């Protein structure tokens with residue numbers, strides 16, 4: 001059967017619904033009462049920010065399709081309209097479940113002495129005085145109350161902003177608050193008289209300032225407790241002070257989400273930077289696609305919002321709790337309360353690289369594998385830092401996608417340029433939601449004398465590669481770092497990513513060709529080792545999958561193992577189905593979206609899919625092909641998604657050193673053995689905790705790797721000290737008591 005026979009709608013899950021199922025897996029972490037309370041709060045916040053992004057990008061894009069009457073079905077056979085209906089139903093359920101969890105967590109927090117005021121009526125006199133004073137001194141000066149009437153149009157409400165809408169009634173001549181002369185003047189200027197419809201009730205809105213802390217600590221009722229109130233509650237309580245001469249009939253918070261997708265026509269944009277900056281301004285005012293309001297909101301207020309924001313019923317979310325739960329991530333970091341938090345983890349010294357030694361000597365001796373965040377990101381920072389100072393280094397080239405705000409890598413690159421080295425930085429400006437930040441440091445690098453290039457027009461450069469060219473006794477040597485995650489030292493502490501440090505000639509030559517391709521558009525005749533998207537990578541993956549199919553057909557052992565964030569490429573999935581049908585065993589760890597269905601008779605019975613959601617964000621992309629016993633292991637920046645394979649510049653690189661290869665296979669195998677955080681996809685698309693056989697121990701892959709990294713670091717320490725016995729028992733299992 002050809003691949004096309006595997007492209008039937010019934011063989012695929014819709015990607016958006018699969019994503020919602022992923023966010024449910026994150027939510028189930030927030031529901032897990034074995035986890036520390038504040039960690040659960042953090043997971044709940046993640047589900048909220050994930051959902052925001054989902055609406056702004058995916059839902060917005062489907063809305064665009066519906067608007068232009070695009071009715072083409074997706075791979076699962078759903079039109080954009082059908083997808084939107086299904087998404088609306090599922091996200092309403094998800095939000096309901098989020099707030100169910102929220103209620104439970106808040107009540108548990110309260111049991112532990114951390115109280116979050118849910119309505120200002122709960123305040124006692126002392127707290128009320130505190131809140132009113134806080135409003136007067138900190139909040140009031142920042143607010144901009146905006147009245148809406150026939151002469152003043154509905155203001156542009158910012159994307160993701162939290163606002164308070166109010167229905168007001170004019171109170172003429174209230175001596176205490178002024179006598180209403182200004183209002184009368186205004187009314188008369190409109191040619192209206194007192195008592196005309198404008199003076200009856202008005203709508204007004206005020207933005208909850210995003211620059212002020214979302215939650216404010218106030219005196220607690222009991223000694224030793226902590227008590228917080230949300231900023232919108234403080235404003236709601238004092239809203240009459242914003243609208244003197246009015247009676248506030250009702251006031252409720254609301255939040256809107258707008259279409260934030262940037263579809264920059266890069267072919268036409270003369271200057272990419274200017275275009276992005278222009279788009280950034282525009283983003284604020286995209287079409288409203290979601291309105292969140294408090295359950296119980298005044299009907300008249302809701303009607304006004306609905307009309308003015310031009311939003312349909314299914315896009316309105318009535319919420320039983322505070323809007324925008326992303327504030328919980330900050331609350332989860334509250335000082336003290338260590339008993340309510342996880343133990344935390346400090347990335348350990350890397351197994352293969354000693355921070356105190358010359359990094360080039362070490363890479364020359366042996367390729368090095370880095371396993372973040374279990375091992376520190378320091379060797380990557382150190383590579384660029386030492387290169388910036390090393391008199392023998394001639395050039396540094398690096399792709400940068402998302403960096404931390406005070407990136408030591410940026411500082412080293414700038415220092416290298418100032419030290420007279422050729423520094424070329426390929427900056428990907430279009431990393432979603434990060435554009436403004438990216439422009440700032442790109443300019444900083446340019447000022448320092450780096451060649452900053454902005455990638456290929458129309459193709460996002462998602463690869464993570466660094467090349468250091470060094471003059472050595474026997475000639476020029478190229479040192480390369482290749483990774484699965486961004487050069488971001490902050491996220492490297494919480495995202496699981498892998499890296500390879502090597503000075504193998506073949507990879508060094510490819511690295512040079514890669515940068516020349518990006519800066520000079522010169523296409524190499526052939527690559528030694530790397531497979532690069534968008535031209536070569538899809539074919540390479542397909543060939544390697546098909547090769548396993550052929551081995552299986554020939555009655556040989558055939559095995560594919562892969563780990564990635566998302567799998568939704570129809571072509572790759574069809575190749576996997578074909579391979580499975582031929583007898584190839586395929587084990588996949590897919591954290592997020594997975595459009596592949598397991599358990600289809602004769603199609604995917606040999607495929608297993610599991611997802612791991614844990615304290616660290618699973619982010620590495622690893623690929624294993626049995627290759628008739630000549631095992632091949634690859635890592636890279638690309639998921640099996642059309643955007644990665646066809647629209648981005650991505651790199652897949654092999655790990656050829658036998659010891660490192662074994663390490664990676666071991667890393668994959670531990671993830672396949674996880675029976676704590678893993679969830680296994682069932683043939684109906686649900687995910688379940690893998691059942692444990694009697695006597696089988698619990699194994700949590702992330703905890704396992706933490707312990708292994710600690711054990712490796714200890715072993716290294718012991719080796720250095722002559723007084724220590726060097727024998728060491730590697731940790732093999734997590735204790736049964738462990739969560």
Ligand SMILES: Nc1ncnc2c1ncn2[C@@H]1O[C@H](COP(=O)(O)OP(=O)(O)OP(=O)(O)O)[C@@H](O)[C@H]1O
Pocket residue numbers: 026046049050485486494565613614615616617618
């Ligand atoms: N432990 C966790 N579990 C689940 N989700 C998490 C966790 N930690 C962070 N996140 C969420 O994951 C999001 C980032 O995931 P994503 O796969 O989009 O990463 P990325 O760096 O954008 O990927 P890419 O390499 O494709 O650019 C964050 O915005 C955050 O909301």
